[in-house]
Structure formats: structure tokens, C-alpha cells
Amino acid sequence: MVLTVLAVSFLTFTAFSVIPGNAATSILGTEATPEKTAALEHELGLDRPFAVRYAVWLGDFLRGNMGTSYSYRIPVGELIAGKLSVTMTLTVMSFLMILALSIPLGITSAMHMGKRRDRLIQVTGQIIMAVPPFFMGMVLTLIFGLGLKWFTPGGYVSFQDNPAGFLGYLICPALAIALPRSAMSGRFLRNSLVKETPLDYVRTAYSRGNDSHGVFYGHMLRNAMIPTVTFLAVIVPEIVAGSIIVEQVFGIPGIGRILLSSISSRDYPVVQAIVVMITILVTGMNFLADILYHKLDPRVGLS
Amino acid sequence: MNGIMMKTKRQKNRISTDGSSWSFRTGAVITVVMMALIIAGFFWTPYDPDAMKGSEKFLSPTFLHIMGTDNFGRDILSRVLRGAGTTFIIAVVTIVCGALAGTIIGAVTSYIGGVTDEVIMRINDMIASFPSVLLAMVLISLLGTGKYKIMAALVIVFIPSYARVMRSEFLKYKNMDYVCSAKLMGAGPARIVTRHIFPLCVPALLSSLTIGFNNAVIAEAGMSYLGLGVQPPDASLGRMLAEGQAYITSSPWCVLGPGIFMILMILGAGLLGDGIGDRMGGH
Numbered sequence: 001m002v003l004t005v006l007a008v009s010f011l012t013f014t015a016f017s018v019i020p021g022n023a024a025t026s027i028l029g030t031e032a033t034p035e036k037t038a039a040l041e042h043e044l045g046l047d048r049p050f051a052v053r054y055a056v057w058l059g060d061f062l063r064g065n066m067g068t069s070y071s072y073r074i075p076v077g078e079l080i081a082g083k084l085s086v087t088m089t090l091t092v093m094s095f096l097m098i099l100a101l102s103i104p105l106g107i108t109s110a111m112h113m114g115k116r117r118d119r120l121i122q123v124t125g126q127i128i129m130a131v132p133p134f135f136m137g138m139v140l141t142l143i144f145g146l147g148l149k150w151f152t153p154g155g156y157v158s159f160q161d162n163p164a165g166f167l168g169y170l171i172c173p174a175l176a177i178a179l180p181r182s183a184m185s186g187r188f189l190r191n192s193l194v195k196e197t198p199l200d201y202v203r204t205a206y207s208r209g210n211d212s213h214g215v216f217y218g219h220m221l222r223n224a225m226i227p228t229v230t231f232l233a234v235i236v237p238e239i240v241a242g243s244i245i246v247e248q249v250f251g252i253p254g255i256g257r258i259l260l261s262s263i264s265s266r267d268y269p270v271v272q273a274i275v276v277m278i279t280i281l282v283t284g285m286n287f288l289a290d291i292l293y294h295k296l297d298p299r300v301g302l303s
Numbered sequence: 304m305n306g307i308m309m310k311t312k313r314q315k316n317r318i319s320t321d322g323s324s325w326s327f328r329t330g331a332v333i334t335v336v337m338m339a340l341i342i343a344g345f346f347w348t349p350y351d352p353d354a355m356k357g358s359e360k361f362l363s364p365t366f367l368h369i370m371g372t373d374n375f376g377r378d379i380l381s382r383v384l385r386g387a388g389t390t391f392i393i394a395v396v397t398i399v400c401g402a403l404a405g406t407i408i409g410a411v412t413s414y415i416g417g418v419t420d421e422v423i424m425r426i427n428d429m430i431a432s433f434p435s436v437l438l439a440m441v442l443i444s445l446l447g448t449g450k451y452k453i454m455a456a457l458v459i460v461f462i463p464s465y466a467r468v469m470r471s472e473f474l475k476y477k478n479m480d481y482v483c484s485a486k487l488m489g490a491g492p493a494r495i496v497t498r499h500i501f502p503l504c505v506p507a508l509l510s511s512l513t514i515g516f517n518n519a520v521i522a523e524a525g526m527s528y529l530g531l532g533v534q535p536p537d538a539s540l541g542r543m544l545a546e547g548q549a550y551i552t553s554s555p556w557c558v559l560g561p562g563i564f565m566i567l568m569i570l571g572a573g574l575l576g577d578g579i580g581d582r583m584g585g586h
Contacts, residue, residue, distance in 0.1 A: 004429055015445055126326070126577075130570035132521045134528055135562040138548060142555055241434035245525050249548070259437075260529060263444040271444060275437070282432055 008279045009061070009272070013054050016268040061276070067269035071262070076273045080258060084277065086159075087254035090170055090177070090243045095236070097178035098185060105182070106189030106228075111216065113194055122190075125183035133242045137176035137249035144172055156252055173250045177242040181235050188231045192224040226297050233289030237282045327578025333571030337564075341391050344384030352381040352538055361554045370560035374550060379543075379560045386538035387564055393450070393533075394519035397457040398512055404458070405465020406508065410496050412466075413473035424470065431463040435518070436525055443531045453532045457522055461515055468511050472504040506579070513576025517569045524565060540565045 060067065066076040109121045131139070144150045151172060157165040196202060197220070205215045244256035255274055262270035350368075355375040362372040370379035408427075412420040430438065442456035476482060477500065485499050526532035527541030535542070540561045547557030 004432070007429060008433070012441065015441070126574060127566070127570060130517070130566045130573055131562075132524055132565065132569075134525060135544060135558070135565065138544070138551060138558050138562065141551065146552060146555075237432060237434035237437075241436035244434075244436065244440075245529060248529060259440065260531075263440060263531070266444070271441065275441060278434065278437060282434070286432065 004283050005276065005279050009058065009276045010054065012272050012275050013057060014050075016272060057272075061273075066273040069262070069270050070267045071265045072267075076269050079270060080255060080274060080277070083253060083255045083258050086252060087240070087243055087247070087256070088281075089159075089167075090174055090247070090252070090254060091236075091239050093167075093170055093174035094177040094181075094239055094243065095232075097174055098182045098232070098235075098239075101178065101182035102184075102186035102189060105186040106193065107216075107221070109186065109190040110193035110224075113190075113197075118190075122187070125187050128183040129180050129187075131180055133177050133180060134245045134249050136179055137173060137246050140172045140176050141249070156250070169250075170252070173243070173246045173252060176246050176249070177239055181239065181242075185228065185231055185235065189224060189228045192227050193220055196220045196224050222296060226293065229289055229292050229296060233286055236285040237278075240278055240281065324578070326574040327582070330571050330574025330576070330578055333567055334575050337387075337568050337571050340384060341387050344381075344388050348378075348381035348384050350378035350381045352377065352385040353536060354378075361550065361557075363554070364556055364560075371554065371556040373543075373547065373554075373557050379557065382538050382543060383540065383561050383564050386540045386543055386561065387568065389450070389533055389537055389539045390520055390523050390527075390541070390565070391568070393454055393457070393523045394516050396454050397461055397519040397523075398515040400454075400458045401461030401515065402465045402508060402512060404462045405467075406469045406501075406504075408462065408466040409469030409471075410473055410501070413470045413477060414492060414496060424467075427463045427466050430460075431467065435460050436522060439522060439526055440529075440531060443526065448531055448534055450533050450537055453523060453526055456526075457519055460522070461519065464515065465508075465511060468507055469504060472507050473500055476500045476503050510576055510580045513572045513579065516572045517576075520565065520569055520572075 057067065064077065066080075068074065069076050069079050072079060105121055105125075109118045112118045145152065151169060156169055159166040202215060202220060205219045206212075210218065243254065244259060246252075247254040247256035248260070258270065259274050261267075262274075355377055356372075360372065360374060362368050364371040368378050368380065370383060373379055373382070408423065412423045439453075439456045439460050442459060443452060446452040446456060473496070482495060482499055485495055490499070523532055523539070524541035524544070527539040528545045530542075530545065533539035533542060543561040544558050547554075547561070550557050
């Protein structure tokens with residue numbers, strides 16, 4: 001896990017170092033003179049060898065200093081701290097929505113396997129799966145914002161000003177991210193439940209006099225959850241990526257906007273910091289999934 | 304108990320036959336219609352997609368303009384057809400190049416095995432565990448924006464998933480008896496991989512190509528929506544959505560046309576892929 005984060009940070013650092021274009025000249029713009037450029041390069045530490053720069057960056061990062069933004073000239077940590085928490089809230093909300101939607105739907109679908117209710121859920125799921133999250137955001141804006149007037153599009157309030165309003169505003173974006181993924185994971189759970197049905201232990205459980213309800217919740221669900229947990233861990237990065245885009249639809253000042261502006265202004269310390277933070281988040285989630293995996297299925301060892 | 308078993312068996316059969324042919328047929332119909340529209344759009348569109356008309360701004364859908372007109376008075380259907388063409392080409396190039404590179408990586412690493420395999424697959428997993436849109440954004444920030452840059456970025460993003468699928472497929476057949484006998488008969492590695500193992504991996508490849516197509520369409524649209532993908536004057540569904548969003552209150556057809564077209568493209572390929580996957584599982 002630590003190795004992955006190190007490798008990603010090294011790779012992005014290398015990538016941003018080898019690309020053409022000089023950060024110092026792009027900051028100075030038209031005012032660039034050779035002397036000024038050299039001075040700024042020295043100030044930013046760009047005149048030192050690559051290995052030294054990486055070591056310095058890594059050391060600073062571990063001490064919580066993520067460098068200074070080229071274009072804003074303030075520490076990156078300050079710049080992204082508030083934004084990261086907005087994006088994190090959005091991500092967690094959509095993840096909870098995925099759990100709340102996909103598990104009951106997957107179970108209902110599997111319990112009525114092949115019947116009308118199952119078919120209805122499957123077909124609706126197929127259609128929802130085909131909707132890209134940002135377009136789903138627009139559709140939700142049309143329905144809930146403009147049609148039903150449940151929220152004001154673009155009426156974002158910060159957590160400090162109005163915590164309830166903040167969470168209320170995030171419901172629609174979170175739903176836009178969650179809906180397509182819920183359809184996917186619900187279908188995944190249904191299929192893994194269906195796969196359990198013909199197995200011997202299910203027959204044994206029935207022959208011991210359990211009713212189908214007991215067999216379902218007591219025996220099959222636990223086994224079917226194992227692959228589903230892996231699937232849920234795999235979609236976490238996609239939820240983060242989805243929130244970067246969906247934030248733009250709803251005008252939420254999260255990590256997405258700052259990432260976009262730093263990509264277009266080539267503000268690499270900011271991009272680098274965001275990339276590494278997201279890597280830490282993703283590997284952390286995978287680690288949690290591994291632990292949960294072990295809890296669900298004791299046969300799986302923790303390595 | 305016997306009744307239960309029979310019931311589950313019968314239900315299982317019903318799903319695998321009815322379900323798969325339903326999704327295969329529906330998917331095939333949607334895909335054929337969308338493909339026909341897109342291919343037609345390369346040669347002919349109802350209006351010039353770039354022709355602006357000041358007097359015809361924000362017309363709601365009518366028979367003359369089936370999807371209405373946008374803020375410059377351009378016909379949305381014509382732009383959708385042209386934009387879908389761009390999206391389609393980018394998606395196809397992405398999955399074909401990605402699948403080609405992924406297959407080669409998967410075949411070589413699974414055949415060589417050992418440390419090379421371990422190292423390459425570790426790197427592969429690392430890239431795969433990273434949010435795909437974010438990776439594409441980082442690559443775009445390195446490469447710059449534009450039609451070809453986004454293709455290059457998406458190919459890199461898509462290689463790992465194919466490499467993983469193909470590697471596990473190759474591993475499945477690598478130690479089969481018939482491969483051993485082919486080796487004994489003097490076939491070299493290249494012949495074994497291309498002639499004896501690869502044909503068996505084609506169904507899995509096809510199924511992941513349709514999934515990849517959908518992911519590529521969504522990724523391209525997302526990037527273009529953010530302004531990092533296709534640049535004007537090229538039309539793209541994602542860009543149209545970004546431009547139309549400003550007028551969503553007064554003229555929602557500016558986003559509904561491109562959005563619904565994109566959903567149908569993805570839905571068709573998705574259902575088709577499901578159908579192929581289910582039929583494959585039956586063998």
C-alpha cells in the first residue's frame with residue numbers, strides 16, 4: 001500500500017518533470033527575462049537535480065507540506081484542504097446511497113429471479129447504467145430543480161454557513177453519481193446470488209427444514225456479498241472520478257474545479273498533491289475492503 | 304426438495320435463454336440503428352452542423368428541426384450526428400488500440416511468467432486502481448488537449464483492463480493438454496500463442512470490447528464536457544452538453560438531444576455485450 005503511493009508519487013513527479021515547458025517562464029509570462037527566470041527557478045528549487053527535488057518534495061509531503069501553488073502563490077495544503085472535504089462528503093454520500101439502493105434491489109431481484117419484478121429491475125437498471133453521471137446530473141436538475149423546485153440549481157451553500165443546506169444541496173449530485181453505479185452493483189449482487197442458488201449447501205440448508213427466507217438471508221447472502229464487496233471497492237475510485245465531473249454540473253467548489261484550473265494553468269504542485277491524496281484514499285479503501293473480505297470469508301487470509 | 308431443485312433449474316434455463324436473446328436482440332437493433340445514423344452523419348446531415356442562423360436561435364423541436372436549434376441557431380440533430388461520429392471514432396480507436404496492446408502484454412507476460420510477469424502486472428494493477436478519468440486528466444495535462452491527444456490518453460488508460468482480462472484468459476489455456484501436445488509437435492511460442500490459444504480468448508475479448516466501448520464513450524464525453532477533450536470546431540457530444548447546460552432552464556432540448564443520443568449508443572452496446580457474454584457462458 002505504501003509502495004503503491006510511493007510509486008504513484010514518483011511516476012507523477014517524473015512525468016511532470018520531463019514534460020516540455022518551464023514553470024518559471026509560464027508564471028512570469030511576458031515579464032520573463034533570463035535573470036528573473038533564473039531567480040524564480042532558484043526560489044522554486046527547479047535548478048536542483050531531479051533526485052534532490054523528489055527527495056525534498058517527499059520529505060515535505062510527509063511532514064504535511066505539499067508545496068506552493070505556482071499560480072496562487074499560497075501553500076497547496078491551504079488551497080485544497082477545504083475543497084477536499086467537500087469532495088469527500090460528496091463521495092461518502094454517494095457511496096452510502098449506492099449501498100442503500102443496490103443491496104435491497106439486488107436481493108429483491110434475486111428473490112424474484114426470472115419473474116416480472118426481476119425483469120423490471122433489470123431493464124430499468126440497464127437503462128440507468130447507460131446514463132453518464134454528468135448527464136444524470138442535468139436530468140436530475142431538470143426534474144428536481146426546475147420541475148419540482150426542490151432545490152435551486154447553482155444555489156450552493158458552504159458547510160460553515162448552513163450545514164443542513166450544504167448536505168441538502170449535495171443530495172442531487174450524490175444521487176447523480178450513485179444511480180448508475182447502484183444499477184451496476186445491484187446487478188452484480190443479483191448475479192452472484194443467482195450463482196449460489198444451485199450449489200449443494202443451499203440444498204442442504206433447505207433439506208434441514210429452513211424456509212427460503214432463512215436460506216436466503218442466513219446462508220446465501222453472506223457468500224454472495226464476498227464478490228460484491230470487491231466490486232464495491234473497485235468502484236470507489238470511479239466514484240471519486242465521477243464526483244470531479246459532477247461537481248462541475250452543479251457548481252460545487254470541490255477538488256474538481258481546482259484540479260481543472262491547475263491542469264489548464266500547468267500548476268503542477270497542485271495536480272501532484274491532488275493525485276497523491278486520491279491515491280492514498282483509493283489504496284486505503286482497498287485495504288478496508290481486504291479486511292472486510294476477511295471478516296466475511298474467514299478462509300481468505302490477510303497477507 | 305426435488306421440487307425446489309427442479310424449480311431453480313427451470314428458472315435458470317429461462318434466464319439464460321430468454322434473457323440473453325432478449326438483450327442480444329434489443330442491443331443489436333439499437334446498435335444497428337445508431338450505427339446507421341452515425342455512418343450516415345459522416346456523409347449527410349439535415350443541415351450544415353456549423354451553419355449559424357441568427358433568426359433561428361433556440362427553436363424548440365419541430366419537424367424542420369427535430370431536436371431544435373442551439374444558441375447560435377445551429378440545427379442540433381445535425382450537430383449530434385457529427386458529434387456522435389467524433390465520439391464514435393475516438394471510442395473505436397481507443398478500444399482497438401487498447402485491446403491490441405493489452406492482448407500483446409497479456410500474452411507475453413502470461414507466457415514468460417516469473418519476475419517479468421509479476422512486475423508488469425503490478426504496474427498494471429497500479430494504473431487500473433487509479434480513477435480512470437483522473438488518470439486521463441493527468442495525461443491530458445501532460446499531452447495537451449485535442450482530438451488525437453485524448454485518443455492517446457484514453458488508450459493508455461484502457462490498456463490495463465485488457466491486459467488483465469487477456470492475461471487471465473491466456474493463463475487458463477496455457478497449460479492445457481492440447482497446448483502441450485502442440486509444443487511436443489515442435490510449435491514455437493509465437494505459433495502457440497497466435498494459433499492455439501488466442502482463438503479461444505476471442506469471446507472474452509469481444510465481451511470486454513463492448514464494455515470498453517461504453518467506458519470510452521463515457522470517458523470521452525466526460526473529458527470533452529470538462530473542456531479537456533475535443534476542441535472546437537470539432538463537434539462532440541460532451542462539448543454540446545457543456546455548452547447546452549447554460550441554457551438548460553429555457554431550452555432543455557439543447558442537452559436532451561445529445562444526451563439521449565449518447566444514452567442510446569451506450570445502451571445498445573451494453574445490451575449487445577450482455578447478450579454475447581451470456582451466450583458465451585452457455586458454452
